[in-house]
Amino acid sequence: MIISAADLTVSTIKADLCVIGTGPGGSMVAMVAAEAGLRVVALEAGALVTPGEMNQREADMFPRLLWDAGGRTTMDKAIRIHQGHGVGGSALHNLNLCKRIPASIQARWRADRGDGPPWEALYDEVEALLEVKDVDSGMVNRHNQLLAAGAAALGWEHGLLRHNRTGCIGSGYCEVGCAFDAKNNALKMLVPRAVKAGAAIVALAQAVRIDHSGGRVRGVDAVRLDPHTRQPVGTLRIDAPLVCVSASATGTPALLLRSRVPDPSETTGNSLRIHPAVVAAGEFAEAVHAWRGVPQSVECTEFLKLDDEDGPRTWIVPAFAHPVGVATLVPGLGEAHRAVMRHYPHLGALTAMIHDQTRGTVRPRGDLGVAIDYVPEAEDRAELRRGLAAAVRLLFAAGATRVLVPAGGAIELSRPDEVATKLSVDADLSAVHPMASVPMGVDPKTAAVGPTGKHHHLDGLWLSDASLFPTSIGVPPQLSVYALGLHVGRQLVEA
Known part of the structure; x- marks a missing residue:
């Protein structure tokens, strides 16, 4: 019942x-x-x-x-937690x-x-x-193909993911429930x-x-x-x-x-981890139509070496969504924001998620709410910046004409060599994997x-x-x- x-x-x-x-x-x-x-x-x-x-x-x-219609955040509003x-x-x-x-x-x-x-x-x-099962190669959409192409061009480790779907038609609406x-x-x-x-x-x-x-x-x-x-x-x-x-x-x-x-x-x-993640969006000359098909079928594991405790710990996958979701990720306000959204069919995005070491806290808030406190420590912030730089390089290697990074305001890069100078600030963070509390x-x-x-x-x-x-x-x-x-x-x- x-x-x-x-x-x-x-x-x-x-x-x-x-x-x-x-x-x-x-x-x-x-x-x-x-x-x-x-x-x-x-x-x-x-x-x-x-x-x-x-x-x-x-x-x-x-x-x-x-929860909170997707608007749940940490106490300082700095990290959105789905x-x-x-x-x-x-x-x-x-x-x-x-x-x-x-x-x-x-x-x-x-x-x-x-x-x-x-x-x-x-x-x-x-x-x-x-x-x-493995995602069938025929289910890999153009968005994920671009990640694979960028990784191949750079000689970076990548491959197909595994999933638990049967009878998938590739509608692309996974995030809002499978009809x-x-x-x-x-x-x-x-x-x-x-x-x-x-x-x-x-x-x-x-x-x-x-x-x-x-x-x-x-x-x-x-x-x-x-x-x-x-x-x-x-x-x-x-x-x-x-x-x-x-x-x-x-x-x-x-x-x-x-x-x-x-x-x-x-x-x-007292020991919450969340896999904090950063996002970079690339604009391509071709129409990517990233919202179509299985959202995530390819991963880049070049910087995910968890066998080494001191090794890189960043996992990179495509991160696209439907208009509301993308609009919350795209930087800028007013006309600047609208200008980016007009190119929605030509956008592709990657997220760099880290195996975090920071310990956050969870406390009750009233009878039904939660209070989440999580401020990334220096080592995790550095790893996030490295992951973001890698995502930007992947987008350019895949053919992006420019890359946008949400970081309070908009950071726009037109060449991969701008990574060192333009990504010195902390980018906006999100998380979808709370654990270890x-x-x-x-x-x-x-x-x-x-x-x-x-x-x-x-x-x-x-x-x-x-x-x-x-x-x-x-x-x-x-x-x-x-x-x-x-x-x-x-x-x-x-x-």
């Missing part, structure tokens, strides 16, 4: 397990637990948005799929890239935090379940199995606090949200001896802190949560989302969150 909280006729529900959040981590736990026979209730702060309702209009879909809500979580709007956590990062985690999940075995299972239901995501692959096994998914129900006493979980107090205003219109109580929080790397620590969940390690909410570890003295997902200091409490990563992972996290959900779900059932 999937039901909107406003349609419930009861104010209290009893369950064996309450899952908070229905993204890749939460949906996987709900599915595993329900199929094992547990009575599962999953709360989702967003709405149920089916493919038939995904109308490919940014103005309609951003408020329905993204995070999704809805039954299926961020997998509704993400671009379906599937990469495993590099073995070198897994090894560092084991050395620093103790043995963790059996990642490779989990990846094998999840990739089969989600039908992960053609080609994404093999949580909504399509996991939620139906969970519901078939008896799980109840309550949409538009946001957890406010985890109720606990005597050292163990008692349930969850939530609010019902109006489907139009997203304002509270009532309360909801879930009585459950088990709670699994999968509310994202910002929502999860905020909820734990608001609930005063004990944490002697003081790690909850409640890092797992074997030792209760240095971690709030163990590698099974079980909380060290509160019986009955489990976590299953990107919060658990001990550090940044340097690659898109969705595949790893699915894998983690499978692991946590099984551990919870066995316990």
